[in-house]
Amino acid sequence: MTIGVYSFEIHLHDSRSLKEKRKVLRRLKDRLRSRHNVAVTEVEDHADLWQRAGLVVVSVATHRDALTRLFESVQRETEAQVPGDVIDIGSEFIEAFDAGGGDWTGETP
Numbered sequence: 001m002t003i004g005v006y007s008f009e010i011h012l013h014d015s016r017s018l019k020e021k022r023k024v025l026r027r028l029k030d031r032l033r034s035r036h037n038v039a040v041t042e043v044e045d046h047a048d049l050w051q052r053a054g055l056v057v058v059s060v061a062t063h064r065d066a067l068t069r070l071f072e073s074v075q076r077e078t079e080a081q082v083p084g085d086v087i088d089i090g091s092e093f094i095e096a097f098d099a100g101g102g103d104w105t106g107e108t109p
Contacts, residue, residue, distance in 0.1 A: 001096045004067035006057040006074060007043075007089035010082055015051045025053055028081055032057065036074055051084075064093050 010028075015021045029040045036059075043054035057074055061067045071091050079086045 001060060001062060002064045002067055003060050003094040003096060004058065004064070004071065004091060005094075006071040006091040008055055008057075008075065008078070009046070009087040009089060010053045010055065010078070010084055011087065012051045012053070012082070012084040014083060018048070018050055021050055021053060024082060025055070028078060029055070031081060032074055032077065035077065036070060038070070038074065054089075064095075067091075067093065 010025075012021055012024060015024070025042060029042075032038055032040050036057075039058045041056050043056055045054050046052040057071065059067060059070055061070070068091070075086065075088060
């Protein structure tokens, strides 16, 4: 099992208020959740800026390749839907293995 975390920033050139920015982000997050079955959240680094936003997308799959394709699709979708620039920050992968009966510490009960 692999957990994938994809981070990116959005620069909204024409946004003139936090309300406009929130409207764009809400629409994008809802679309990504429904079309790609991922968890999406906004990072607080740019929460008070009108034209910048940071988002993190998280998903779980059996193989890293599936997550890489998923994140590429999320990036294409975002670029098509957002009236601005998408700045790819990167992705991280956590490999988790089922040891059968152990807990998170690796100890068997």
